[in-house]
Amino acid sequence: MPLLIAPVFNSTTPQSVRIDMPNSYTLLSGAERPYKVASRYLRNEMDENRRMFDKRVDMSSLFLVGEYPEMRLNDDRDWIEEIENKLNLASVNGICSIPYVITAKANLYGITYLKRSLDGAKYMFDERAQKIFLDLLDRSLPTLAFRRYSLSLEKKSYEDQLLDLWIGLESLFVPDGKKGEITYKLRLRMAYYFGETLQQREKIAQLIKKSYNHRSEIVHSGKVFGNALADEVNLLRLMARAAILNVAMEGISLQDLRVRLDQLMLSGESYFDRYHPSFFERITL
Structure with a gap:
């Protein structure tokens, strides 16, 4: 054979x-x-x-x-x-x-x-x-986020990488998003998911706002940022990877994740402290 x-x-x-x-x-x-x-x-x-x-x-x-x-x-x-x-x-x-x-x-x-x-x-x-x-x-991964994360590794330009990563992140954090409220929900949900302190959450929320504006400029006006996006894309990749892994290892649906994130904003707790997942990949800003 x-x-x-x-x-x-x-x-x-x-x-x-x-x-x-x-x-x-x-x-x-x-x-x-x-x-x-x-x-x-x-x-x-x-x-x-x-x-x-x-x-x-x-x-x-x-x-x-x-x-x-x-x-x-x-x-x-x-x-x-x-x-x-x-x-x-x-x-x-x-x-x-x-x-x-x-x-x-x-x-x-x-x-x-x-x-x-x-x-x-x-x-x-x-x-x-x-x-x-x-x-x-042997685990099921969030399909769209996993595919876009993988595609981002194949892209040459930082603009293309950023767009792929944002498609994946939106599918993870705002599957219920509607036009006009997506940026707001992304900022809050991702800040509470990745941030453990008020200072960390503020920093994450500012990053998300800035990066999502870059996404809009690339999509709507074709703006080219070049190497200025390098650090930003790297952080987005770490976030996307962490979220994909955490969802897969916990075996929860994206709907369950959304409900949990909205509960965090009411309680003020971090994701890890409230739900104690056996696996939770953190990021360092």
Whole structure:
């Protein structure tokens, strides 16, 4: 049976990894054969130059490996993309991607191009990222927010990243929003969700107001901010990631989240103090 090998570009692990996955796959690092096969067949065939391959794939990289019934990859494309997206959600330390899949049997091999490799800092699959990733495998995630978070990692411009992240954040915090009140609800709900003190909430509310105004300027007038959005986009990404993880780990609906957030504004408590979730990813402003 052919062997399927999908190198996880731009990833690294502090020690060898071996994780049994659904669909008879294994996620591993530190294994010689997957790297040798990828190095032999993929380096000279991919759309990126040889030096780029050597920078993005080595023995410490993650590899998704499994036996496959045929040389041509068909039904598992979406699942492989989901694994890539959950890996990226599991850690804020870098960005990884699965742009190519190799199917090899004896002297025969095939290469399936899935997407371009993503740019960013080296992705570190450490112990914490591994734990979160394993927890995510069997969990349902808020679909729109998760998709837009993942899409934001693929965008080159900060303007496009900001728009994707705001679509995701709106789906999380104002699923009941109506024109004219969205910014108000976003400011209050996100301030109480992420802020634990009055000072933190005021700071978050000001950030949300400013950033949502930037979103409107980009959408309605095509304004280009460039690198001036870098820190803002990074904070939005941390917020979106934290909220997606927290909702998934708690297993609550977005309607339940909205009700909880409105209760917080009446009680004045922080989300963690009131509901004591077993998992709650915080952010630092």
